[in-house]
Amino acid sequence: MNNNYKVYRNTCPRNCYDTCGILTYVKNNKIVKVTGDPSHGFTKGHLCSKGYNYIKMVYNKERLKYPLRQKGRGSGIWERITWEQALDMICEKILKIKEKYTSTLPICLNKYSGNFGLLQTAVEGMFNSLGPTTQAIGSPCWSAGLDAQYYDFGGNFSSDPNELLNAKLIVLWGANPAWTSVHSFAMITQAQERGTKVVVIDPIYTQTAKKADWYIQIKPGGDGSFALALIKIINKMGKIDHNFINNHTIGWENFSRYLDTFSLEEAAEDSGQSIEIMEELAELIVNNSPCFFWVGFGLQRHANGGQNVRAIDALGAVTGNIGISGGGVHYANLKIWNMFNYSFLKTKHINRYVNINNFAAQLQKLQEPPIEMLWNSCRNLVRQDTNSTLLIENMRKIDFIVTVDLFLTDTACESDLVLPATTFFENLDVVPSYWHTWLSINEKAITPYYESKSDFEIAKMVSSKLNKLKPGSSNFPNHLSEEDFLDNEFSQETYDSFGIKHWDELRQGPKKYNGPSIAWKSKIFKTPSGKYEFFSNTAVLKGLPGLPIKKNTISPNKKYPYWLLTPHYQHRLNSQFQHIDRLKKICSDSIVYLNPVTAKNKHIKNGCIVKIYNELGSITCLAAYSENVAQDTIIYFQGVNQKKNNMINSIIKGIPTDMGEKTTDFPGMAFYDTHVNIEPVKITRS
Numbered sequence: 132m133n134n135n136y137k138v139y140r141n142t143c144p145r146n147c148y149d150t151c152g153i154l155t156y157v158k159n160n161k162i163v164k165v166t167g168d169p170s171h172g173f174t175k176g177h178l179c180s181k182g183y184n185y186i187k188m189v190y191n192k193e194r195l196k197y198p199l200r201q202k203g204r205g206s207g208i209w210e211r212i213t214w215e216q217a218l219d220m221i222c223e224k225i226l227k228i229k230e231k232y233t234s235t236l237p238i239c240l241n242k243y244s245g246n247f248g249l250l251q252t253a254v255e256g257m258f259n260s261l262g263p264t265t266q267a268i269g270s271p272c273w274s275a276g277l278d279a280q281y282y283d284f285g286g287n288f289s290s291d292p293n294e295l296l297n298a299k300l301i302v303l304w305g306a307n308p309a310w311t312s313v314h315s316f317a318m319i320t321q322a323q324e325r326g327t328k329v330v331v332i333d334p335i336y337t338q339t340a341k342k343a344d345w346y347i348q349i350k351p352g353g354d355g356s357f358a359l360a361l362i363k364i365i366n367k368m369g370k371i372d373h374n375f376i377n378n379h380t381i382g383w384e385n386f387s388r389y390l391d392t393f394s395l396e397e398a399a400e401d402s403g404q405s406i407e408i409m410e411e412l413a414e415l416i417v418n419n420s421p422c423f424f425w426v427g428f429g430l431q432r433h434a435n436g437g438q439n440v441r442a443i444d445a446l447g448a449v450t451g452n453i454g455i456s457g458g459g460v461h462y463a464n465l466k467i468w469n470m471f472n473y474s475f476l477k478t479k480h481i482n483r484y485v486n487i488n489n490f491a492a493q494l495q496k497l498q499e500p501p502i503e504m505l506w507n508s509c510r511n512l513v514r515q516d517t518n519s520t521l522l523i524e525n526m527r528k529i530d531f532i533v534t535v536d537l538f539l540t541d542t543a544c545e546s547d548l549v550l551p552a553t554t555f556f557e558n559l560d561v562v563p564s565y566w567h568t569w570l571s572i573n574e575k576a577i578t579p580y581y582e583s584k585s586d587f588e589i590a591k592m593v594s595s596k597l598n599k600l601k602p603g604s605s606n607f608p609n610h611l612s613e614e615d616f617l618d619n620e621f622s623q624e625t626y627d628s629f630g631i632k633h634w635d636e637l638r639q640g641p642k643k644y645n646g647p648s649i650a651w652k653s654k655i656f657k658t659p660s661g662k663y664e665f666f667s668n669t670a671v672l673k674g675l676p677g678l679p680i681k682k683n684t685i686s687p688n689k690k691y692p693y694w695l696l697t698p699h700y701q702h703r704l705n706s707q708f709q710h711i712d713r714l715k716k717i718c719s720d721s722i723v724y725l726n727p728v729t730a731k732n733k734h735i736k737n738g739c740i741v742k743i744y745n746e747l748g749s750i751t752c753l754a755a756y757s758e759n760v761a762q763d764t765i766i767y768f769q770g771v772n773q774k775k776n777n778m779i780n781s782i783i784k785g786i787p788t789d790m791g792e793k794t795t796d797f798p799g800m801a802f803y804d805t806h807v808n809i810e811p812v813k814i815t816r817s
């Protein structure tokens with residue numbers, strides 16, 4: 132108790148690097164203030180622009196309060212119903228499907244990253260309790276990069292981000308932490324103040340790039356060639372780290388023979404950089420060890436994304452920057468992430484798994500049996516997935532769609548039934564990070580808003596109702612409390628790793644992983660050879676090149692001559708936070724940014740309406756001049772407010788990345804290999 136407030140510990144469970152520790156001040160069951168938790172050693176008492184606005188999300192006037200039924204899909208006519216009615220509709224449908232098909236495969240789950248708390252896996256648990264179902268898995272975020280590092284290192288580990296402070300040089304390669312990981316960015320700034328040099332390699336002159344010592348505007352997809360050129364130059368300079376290569380790697384000879392056949396001129400063409408720039412950067416890297424390479428998820432959202440990450444890994448390896456303090460090639464840290472039992476994800480059933488990416492195409496393929504019921508959770512599929520026009524068309528063929536969310540999202544609007552979810556302030560949970568090494572809790576700070584319920588609670592209710600209607604229909608452990616659930620998720624080893632006896636101790640403050648803070652320090656890798664693998668036989672077995680050789684991505688063509696990059700936006704988390712007025716005001720709704728020279732060539736005036744189009748269709752939006760992009764590239768931030776029938780992802784094709792199957796079961800999504808044309812829209816007055 133503190134001045135009549137009670138303070139609770141919470142953790143932002145969004146799909147974000149930072150997974151921030153929050154202190155929640157509650158008075159009379161109402162949140163009156165949220166602030167960063169100073170005892171969280173990574174986020175250190177600070178939140179981002181979105182985090183500080185959480186009260187406006189919890190008590191938002193647009194937040195769902197009750198279960199709703201739509202009278203005719205897409206009609207926008209909603210009727211409030213009771214939970215009992217909602218459960219009847221769901222369970223009767225499930226039982227009908229079972230009867231009709233003698234199978235539960237026509238029931239499909241599409242769940243992604245709205246909430247990464249451990250308890251959220253209850254949704255998969257509920258599905259797995261029914262029998263074999265269809266489930267969309269994989270990832271739009273990071274699949275190609277994960278596989279690339281898996282082939283090279285044998286696993287996905289990064290150093291503690293604190294190691295940024297020990298670097299002499301930081302290379303931010305296709306990452307924009309000034310927006311997407313603000314606490315890492317604060318560390319980068321701190322390192323810079325101590326004399327560390329920062330290089331940013333990105334097709335966009337981002338907020339991060341603006342703070343760098345050197346910005347390199349690379350051609351999209353040209354990173355692999357660029358990295359290979361740097362290796363070739365460093366080799367010629369006689370500056371490769373023979374000690375690391377001889378003792379800790381395999382395949383170097385093979386790789387160096389390949390490099391002999393690869394010309395700097397082709398690298399210049401692929402990356403849009405001169406050989407002088409490459410030489411200068413090569414010098415900088417070899418003269419400033421340790422070098423911390425941070426490979427962002429943006430870089431690998433291309434058809435050659437995995438191969439490009441492998442080339443950057445190789446650059447880290449030849450310069451001996453692996454396994455040392457302040458060095459490394461960092462991408463994601465699954466050390467903490469994979470420490471939990473995830474007991475609900477385990478199933479004896481043979482589920483029908485499909486790629487979560489380009490779900491429109493998966494639905495088309497899913498026959499025998501077709502999908503008759505779709506359950507969306509933690510997912511704004513219609514806004515965030517590719518090829519959205521076809522997606523909506525194919526969703527309309529599904530007989531029954533349920534969406535569990537906090538808001539009436541575009542996906543909810545394509546549903547028959549919408550169930551109101553709680554926010555993370557309304558139920559207990561624990562949230563791991565995929566980047567830093569702190570673990571923290573979500574205490575139940577307030578009671579659920581109106582009739583909202585957690586996904587865990589909903590899973591239990593569906594299961595009970597099913598068994599009431601037809602005993603034996605679901606073996607979901609209904610007796611479990613949230614506390615029991617968390618007990619099951621922790622092993623003794625996990626407790627030991629955080630120096631705690633029970634997860635309950637997280638109520639006293641976040642805890643840090645007490646294992647090694649430097650990835651691959653032992654220089655023993657998890658690859659089949661135990662070494663860093665320039666040549667990966669595991670990759671060959673997957674039908675991929677063994678070496679990190681150059682692979683071109685798909686380039687723009689005459690008809691669609693511009694790259695359309697749709698990166699992540701500062702004041703959104705994908706499509707989330709769009710209901711917060713304060714953020715709405717400063718947010719660039721539906722704007723395309725283009726170079727003034729491009730605009731002039733296309734007779735586009737600043738602030739006018741334009742049409743962006745390709746084979747998939749077109750959208751209209753406002754144009755804004757920006758010197759932040761090259762003349763062949765335009766930017767439209769994904770997730771920002773968009774109108775139905777005018778969504779940017781309706782012109783994003785579902786091109787798979789080259790890698791992803793090994794670690795996430797399916798390839799990732801080459802969102803940034805989209806090419807378009809653009810023209811002004813003539814306004815005719817009637």
Ligand SMILES: Nc1nc2c(c(=O)[nH]1)N[C@H]1C(S)=C(S)[C@@H](COP(=O)(O)OP(=O)(O)OC[C@H]3O[C@@H](n4cnc5c(=O)[nH]c(N)nc54)[C@H](O)[C@@H]3O)O[C@H]1N2
Nearest residue numbers: 272305307311332351352427428429698699701703704705
């Ligand atoms: N504020 C905010 N934070 C977020 C999110 C958000 O939406 N908003 N989303 C969260 C999620 S889900 C994710 S996956 C992460 C994403 O985090 P990041 O990877 O940092 O963000 P992206 O915007 O996906 O891409 C980063 C950069 O990659 C660049 N890029 C694109 N193509 C290329 C290329 O070919 N080469 C190079 N070198 N660079 C390229 C883009 O221009 C962009 O600036 O952030 C998480 N955090």
Ligand SMILES: Nc1nc2c(c(=O)[nH]1)N[C@H]1C(S)=C(S)[C@@H](COP(=O)(O)OP(=O)(O)OC[C@H]3O[C@@H](n4cnc5c(=O)[nH]c(N)nc54)[C@H](O)[C@@H]3O)O[C@H]1N2
Nearest residue numbers: 243244245246271272509510511515535552697705706769
């Ligand atoms: N053009 C383009 N498209 C992209 C990308 C890109 O770079 N460019 N990036 C891709 C990436 S990296 C990602 S991660 C995806 C994101 O795809 P999604 O994960 O579908 O994106 P969000 O908009 O974060 O949607 C999450 C939904 O979960 C809801 N939610 C939050 N908490 C809870 C909860 O506790 N329970 C339930 N049931 N719901 C909850 C939120 O209100 C929100 O509607 O988008 C991808 N799409």
Ligand SMILES: [Mo]
Nearest residue numbers: 146271272273
């Ligand atoms: Mo993501």
